[in-house]
Amino acid sequence: MTDREILGGIGVSAGTASGAAALVTPAAGVDPNEPASTDPAADGQRVREALAAVSASLRERAARAGSETSRAVLEATAALATDRGLAKAVDKELAKGSGVTRALCDATEVFASKLRKLGGYMAERVTDLYDIRDRATAFLRGLPEPGVPDLAEPAILVAHDLAPAETATLNPALVRGIVTEAGGATSHTAILAAQLGIPAIVQAKGITQRAAGGTVLAIDGGVGEVIIAPTPSDVEELEQRSxxxxxxxxxxxxxGATRDGHKVKLLANIGTAEDAAAAAAKDVEGAGLFRTEFLFLEREAAPSIEEQTETYASVLESFGDRRVVVRTLDAGADKPLAFADLGPEDNPALGRRGLRLSQAREDLLHTQLAALAAAHARVPDAELWVMAPMVSTLEETRWFAEAARSHGLPRVGVMVxxxxxxxxxxxxxxxxxxxxxxxxxxxxxxxxxxxxxxxxxxxxxxxxxxxxxxxxxxxxxxxxxxxxxxxxxxxxxxxxxxxxxxxxxVASLSMxxxxxxxxxxxxxxxxxxxxxxxxxxxxxxxxxxxxxxxxxxxxxxxxxxxx
Missing domain, CATH: 3.20.20.60 (Phosphoenolpyruvate-binding domains)
Known part of the structure; x- marks a missing residue:
């Protein structure tokens, strides 16, 4: 019998839950008995086929995803699986004589190190990259894919970490909660769990060793507490709290307002037109952050003014006369774009990102501002606010404000x-x-x-x-x-x-x-x-x-x- 124990972690999605633990299937890892590569070209093709199979599987999941945000995460991961840089890194390891799974593992680590150095959005993708590695390794070894098991009954998922690709397709009716040993409060997985309304805790050290499959857990995603083998009174207290x-x-x-009537606008964070439609149907006072970079990432060429106008107009139409705060393109060194590569930087997190990229590529900003103005002209009742990311100086503020106002945009702001x-x-x-x-x-x-x-x-x-x-x-x-x-x-x-x-x-809160x-x-x-x-x-x-x-x-x- 498992002894009662309380583990602390970081609560990233509020709510309480109890139920049996369901361990996420661990990765198979490198095949210890595989031979060294004697035909790097043929072995490289095998790895490419495995990565292509993983990509296809992720795209199938994307097609079944319930929200545009989940779909976008899965499609981005599918694209990463067929990244030519990863395949070339595998070729280098095979040329050294490594076996196929060892070559894939070592190449992934090299690729992951590069992403970590980029920081920001690209660093967030390391978890995705490891997920791809583990799935491709399983394919190469003829073993079941790692990941969330098929659940016949509601359970609490337990994992070392959970890839965003997994979180995006979880069924809240079967997944009562999530507990991981790794992860951060602002990771994609944490944000997706909150969007799905699933209580979640990260950084619960030792949970995978202490919670074997079937062990009953009780969790509080607000305070970050995990109770292993809870007593009936523990479960009752959580149920009462719920x-x-x-x-x-x-x-x-x-x-939104305080008890004495002080107004505070409560707004939604969105990333796509589909997110906007879903959020606008809820009891929110508008959108306080529309992240526009989903239009730009994973593309060989920038979206046209017509495509951007259609997307922005759709978002404005969803919210009617409610406020929509649009953040201009937040990309650059930490979110590199194929069509706006400013070259390598030693410290990209402190480099030419956000507004700094816009100043280097004014054409991208002016196209976006023109599209926002055109969308506003189509939806004149909309309350459109536009703001620039990564602002540090008065000169940058003046530059952006003049650019936005030259397009006739009504409210111009800055991110702090x-x-x-x-x-x-x-x-x-x-x-x-x-x-x-x-x-x-x-x-x-x-x-x-x-x-x-x-x-x-x-x-x-x-x-x-x-x-x-x-x-x-x-x-x-x-x-x-x-x-x-x-x-x-x-x-x-x-x-x-x-x-x-x-x-x-603070006058408004967006979440x-x-x-x-x-x-x-x-x-x-x-x-x-x-x-x-x-x-x-x-x-x-x-x-x-x-x-x-x-x-x-x-x-x-x-x-x-x-x-």
Whole structure:
């Protein structure tokens, strides 16, 4: 019998669940008995066939995916499986005499190292790359593919890590929860789990050893707690918490506002036109972040002005007269584009990305701005706001504002993702109409910690007082200029953190649509003065843990069931 034990992790998708553990089938790994390659050309073709089979399988999954976001993740992974760079790296290993699975494994590691050095979006794809390696290895060895087992009964998935390609196709009716040993709070897997409404915990060290298949688990995805072999009272407490949560959420609809009527717009983060249609059907006040790079990635040529106009008009039509905040192309060194390659950089995360790429390739920006203007002309009742990513200086702000206004766009803003932009927010907002804080990147750059490195997750917490100080500086800049400041990072979807952000002066919060209800309920439980008191306690706290504890101590007890 398994002894009761409590493991701590990082909660990335709120909710409670209990059930038997279902272990994700581990990767088979390199064949220890395979012979060395004596015909590299023939063996290289075998590996290409395996990778092509994996790509085809992923595309089939994409065709069955329930959302455009899931479909896009799967299609991007399928494209990575047939990347010529990976195949060439395999050829090099085969030429050294390695066997086929050893060559694939070593080549993948070389390729993964390159992606990690690129940082940002490309670093996020290392998990996808390993998933491709493991599936192709299984194909080469004639073994079952690793991954999520077929579930006959509802269960809690347990894995070292879970590839986004797996998460994207999970059935919430059968997957009660997700617990992984690796992963980060802002990974694709975490974001997809939240969108699916599946409670999820990452960085639960040792869970795969302690939770053999069939072991009963109870999890709280809000606080990041895993109970192994829970007692009946543990399960009952979680069920009661779930019922209390449902009761607290029952009245959380309509406009976002504190208990005393202070308005806070609650918006959705979207990435595609299909995401927009799905989000617009929910109880949200608009879209606070429309990531447009899905139109540009994995293409040999930039999308035409006509294609972009159709997509943007579709998004605006979905939301009617509600606000839609569009982020211009956030690509560059960390999200390289085949048609806009500015060359290798030693530190791409600090290189020519976002607005810096737009300044190097003005044609891309002006085409996008023209398409947005044309879409707005087709949907004139839409409340269109446009903002630039990776802004650091007043000169950059002026340059973008002049470009956007030259196309007749009505509201022009900037992303605050760097300490430079936060500290100088008042000066930037003298020129821009609004600012939106990207808490994920702001945390990364403030704390000098790679947001994709799970071991540094404690440094990337938005509860870090240094990060909160940056947010406060930005809001002070907004107050000084009378310009609104919003948040579109993952922090906005945390009900407890949302209270602090509002107390700091944030006017709008954008998040995964599934999180809006909990944030709305949290706001209605507290007045603005309490939110301001929470903000002061959090900023002045000595540590991130102290900040969260201080806020929770003065929050309405009902909130404990929402976080």
């Amino acid at each position: 019922r209390r949560r449902a009761q607290a959420l029952a009245g959380s609809s309509g406009e 993702e760097t300490p430079a932009a936060a500290i100088r927010a008042a000066q930037l907002l003298d020129v821009a109409d609004f600012a939106s804080i990207g808490t994920n990147d702001l945390s990364q750059y403030t704390m000098a910690a790679d947001r994709m490195q799970g071991e540094l997750a404690h440094l990337l917490s938005p509860w870090q007082p240094a990060v909160l100080s940056m947010i406060r500086a930005t809001c002070q800049g907004g107050a000084a200029t009378g310009k609104p400041v919003g948040v579109c990072g993952e922090a906005g979807g945390d009900p407890l953190m949302a209270l602090v952000l509002v107390g700091l002066g 995964a649509p599934s999180k809006v209800g909990a944030v709305c309920a949290a706001l209605r439980l507290h007045d603005l003065d309490t939110c301001r008191q929470m903000a002061n306690f959090a900023v002045d706290a000595p540590t991130a843990d102290d900040a969260r504890a201080a806020v929770l101590a003065i929050a309405d007890p009902v909130l404990r069931d929402l976080v």
